[in-house]
Amino acid sequence: xxxxxxxxxxxxxxxxxxxxxxxxxxxxxxxxxxxxxxxxxxxxxxxxxxxxxxxxxxxxxxxxxxxxxxxxxxxxxxxxxxxxxxxxxxxxxxxxxxxxxxxxxxxxxxxxxxxxxxxxxxxxxxxxxxxxxxxxxxxxxxxxxxxxxxxxxxxxxxxxxxxxxxxxxxxxxxxxxxxxxxxxxxxxxxxxxxxxxxxxxxxxxxxxxxxxxxxxxxxxxxxxxxxxxxxxxxxxxxxxxxxxxxxxxxxxxxxxxxxxxxxxxxxxxxxxxxxxxxxxxxxxxxxxxxxxxxxxxxxxxxxxxxxxxxxxxxxxxxxxxxxxxxxxxxxxxxxxxxxxxxxxxxxxxxxxxxxxxxxxxxxxxxxxxxxxxxxxxxxxxxxxxxxxxxxxxxxxxxxxxxxxxxxxxxxxxxxxxxxxxxxxxxx
Numbered sequence: 001x002x003x004x005x006x007x008x009x010x011x012x013x014x015x016x017x018x019x020x021x022x023x024x025x026x027x028x029x030x031x032x033x034x035x036x037x038x039x040x041x042x043x044x045x046x047x048x049x050x051x052x053x054x055x056x057x058x059x060x061x062x063x064x065x066x067x068x069x070x071x072x073x074x075x076x077x078x079x080x081x082x083x084x085x086x087x088x089x090x091x092x093x094x095x096x097x098x099x100x101x102x103x104x105x106x107x108x109x110x111x112x113x114x115x116x117x118x119x120x121x122x123x124x125x126x127x128x129x130x131x132x133x134x135x136x137x138x139x140x141x142x143x144x145x146x147x148x149x150x151x152x153x154x155x156x157x158x159x160x161x162x163x164x165x166x167x168x169x170x171x172x173x174x175x176x177x178x179x180x181x182x183x184x185x186x187x188x189x190x191x192x193x194x195x196x197x198x199x200x201x202x203x204x205x206x207x208x209x210x211x212x213x214x215x216x217x218x219x220x221x222x223x224x225x226x227x228x229x230x231x232x233x234x235x236x237x238x239x240x241x242x243x244x245x246x247x248x249x250x251x252x253x254x255x256x257x258x259x260x261x262x263x264x265x266x267x268x269x270x271x272x273x274x275x276x277x278x279x280x281x282x283x284x285x286x287x288x289x290x291x292x293x294x295x296x297x298x299x300x301x302x303x304x305x306x307x308x309x310x311x312x313x314x315x316x317x318x319x320x321x322x323x324x325x326x327x328x329x330x331x332x333x334x335x336x337x338x339x340x341x342x343x344x345x346x347x348x349x350x351x352x353x354x355x356x357x358x359x360x361x362x363x364x365x366x367x368x369x370x371x372x373x374x375x376x377x378x379x380x381x382x383x384x385x386x387x388x389x390x391x392x393x394x395x396x397x398x399x400x401x402x403x404x405x406x407x408x409x410x411x412x413x414x415x416x417x418x419x420x421x422x423x424x425x426x427x
Contacts, residue, residue, distance in 0.1 A: 016081050017111030023088035025152065028054065029112045030096045030243060033104065033143050034120030034161075036291050037236045041120055042098040043264050044240035049094045051257050052249055057087045060098040062264065062398070066090045077106060084111070101130065101139045109143050113152035116243050117143045118159040120236070122166045125288040128319045137166050144170050149177035157181055157246045159239065162197070183242040185235060198242050200224075200234050205301035207274055210234060214241065214255060222255040229268050230298030232291075237261065266397025268295065271417045274303045279385035281421060283413045285397030287315065287342070289325040292394055296333035299390045309381045310334035312394035313374075314356060316347030316403075323352065324359030331364040334392075336384070339370045340377035342395040343403045374402065375416045382420035393417060 028049070032042045039060045046058035057066045059080065064071045066087055074080040080103075087095055099109060109117075122137060130136040147156045158174050160167045162184035174180065181196035185203070198216040209227040212234055226237055237258055244254045263269070266285045274280040280303060286295040292312070299308050310330045314323045330337050339356055341349045349372045360368060371377040381391045393413045396402070402411035 013106070016077070017107075020081060020084045020111030021113050021152065023084050024095065024111075024113060027087070027092055028094040028247065029114050029153075030094070030116045030118070030247075031099050031109055031112060031114055031143060032097070032118040032120065032239075033099045033101075033140050034118075035123035035125050036288070036294075037120040037232060037239070038098045038100070039264050040233065040236045040267050041118060041239045042096050044237060044261050045118070045243050046094075046096040047261055048240055048244040048249065048254055048257060049096060051260070052244070052253075054094040055090075055092055056094040056096065057083075057090070057092045058096045059083060060264070061100055066092060077103075077108065080108065081111075099143060101136060104139050104142050107142065107146075109146060113150070114143075114147060114156055115153045116157045116159060116247060117147055118239055118243055119144070119161055119164065119167075119170055120239060121161055121164050123288055123290045124322055124325075125291075125319065128321075137169055141170055141173055144178075145173040145175070147178045148175055155179055157243075159183065159242050159246060161235070161239065162186075162199075163235070179246070181242050181246045183235075183238045185231060185238075196242060196246055198238055198245075200238050203231065203234055205229065205298075207302060209259075214238065217245065217251045217255075219251050222251065224255050224258050226258045226261055228261065228263055229270075229302055230294055232294040232298070233263070233268070264398070266399070266413075268298055269398070269414065270302075271414055272421055274306065274388060274390070276387045278387055278421065278424065279306070279309070279382065279389040279391050281382060281417045282390060282392045283397060283417065284392060284394055286312075287395045289322055289329050292326050293329045293333060295392060295394060296330070299392045300333070303388055303390050306388040306390055307335040307385070308333065309336045309338070309385050309389060309391045310394060311338045311340060311374075311377050311381045311391065313340045313342035313344070313349070314352050315343045315395070316345035316349075316352060320355060323355035324357075327356040327359030328361075329359075331360040331367075335367065336381075337364075337368045338377045338381045339368060340374045341372050341402070341404060342374075343399075344405070345403045346406050349404070374411065374413075375419075378413070378416045379420045379423065382417065382424055391417075 050056040157179040162182040183198040203212040271281040284295045
């Protein structure tokens with residue numbers, strides 16, 4: 001949720017946040033922050049809360065809903081204040097919110113009287129907006145530093161990713177009375193004491209989803225199954241399970257409910273599954289070196305014997321240093337690469353492509369094709385791939401537009417992929 005349309009003064013902000021807290025009296029409130037996985041984790045927590053019988057509202061950077069009714073996403077502070085008021089009028093019992101760093105800069109969390117705050121991870125995206133990683137982490141820490149026990153939330157809980165290198169920074173700033181819970185796949189930073197420390201083990205990926213064992217629950221290890229793919233989704237699901245259990249949910253019911261979780265649109269969305277006569281096609285929002293690495297690993301797990309064809313570019317007018325890093329990751333993890341336009345915005349798409357190419361070793365250049373027309377690039381990759389391969393379209397996810405030379409056009413990776421698959425199927 002970006003900043004407001006106008007710059008409110010401190011008094012106006014204090015008034016707005018006081019009104020939000022009044023609207024949310026008696027409502028369970030949960031906030032999620034981090035770099036990657038925020039939207040998915042927010043959605044998964046919301047689905048768990050709704051499954052437990054609470055009338056739940058969810059607000060992410062891409063969508064919002066009150067119960068089952070979709071509403072426009074809260075793009076500005078004023079939108080979010082209005083959304084909270086609507087939640088109150090609708091009798092919402094639980095509100096789950098994704099808070100990006102710009103929202104935390106405005107201290108939006110101070111209008112929520114949080115019962116739980118969740119950290120996914122710290123990555124490279126958005127750091128340039130804050131000058132350096134130290135400033136970026138400091139903004140994220142506000143959510144946890146300001147957690148307080150009080151009349152509205154007697155036992156708030158901070159839920160931290162034990163695999164995150166900065167977990168200790170977040171843990172050290174917690175106020176007295178705030179409970180600590182951790183989760184992770186390896187837990188290398190999870191040695192701090194706490195009653196709830198969940199860990200995923202025995203992770204097994206397959207074409208129809210992922211299974212793993214959750215360790216650390218009071219009832220002992222629980223087998224968990226989800227239709228989602230990739231270790232990154234195991235981490236997101238585990239974060240949501242930790243939150244739901246920490247807030248008093250039934251362990252067994254929550255773990256069993258993981259199989260029904262539905263990802264947000266554009267998060268490793270499988271357009272076509274693997275078959276002997278055509279490739280699988282996946283759309284994913286990955287647009288950072290870390291998320292591209294995770295997405296390509298998940299694609300490999302989807303079809304271990306097939307080749308991975310990556311189609312991606314980089315957004316214009318933002319964090320240019322990640323471009324060669326993304327090229328290096330793709331060169332390492334994909335079998336073939338088609339470089340194309342993402343949202344070049346006002347930048348020259350060829351200049352963006354040249355920057356990506358700088359990260360690709362000369363020995364791998366023969367596996368790289370450049371096609372700046374994104375629809376044509378998708379066509380070529382799908383036509384070239386064999387049965388059992390995976391074509392993964394990275395960067396745009398569920399976006400319905402593309403911005404080129406300052407002009408916005410309608411464009412959907414999913415629609416382009418379906419057209420490419422139909423053309424492939426014709427004699």
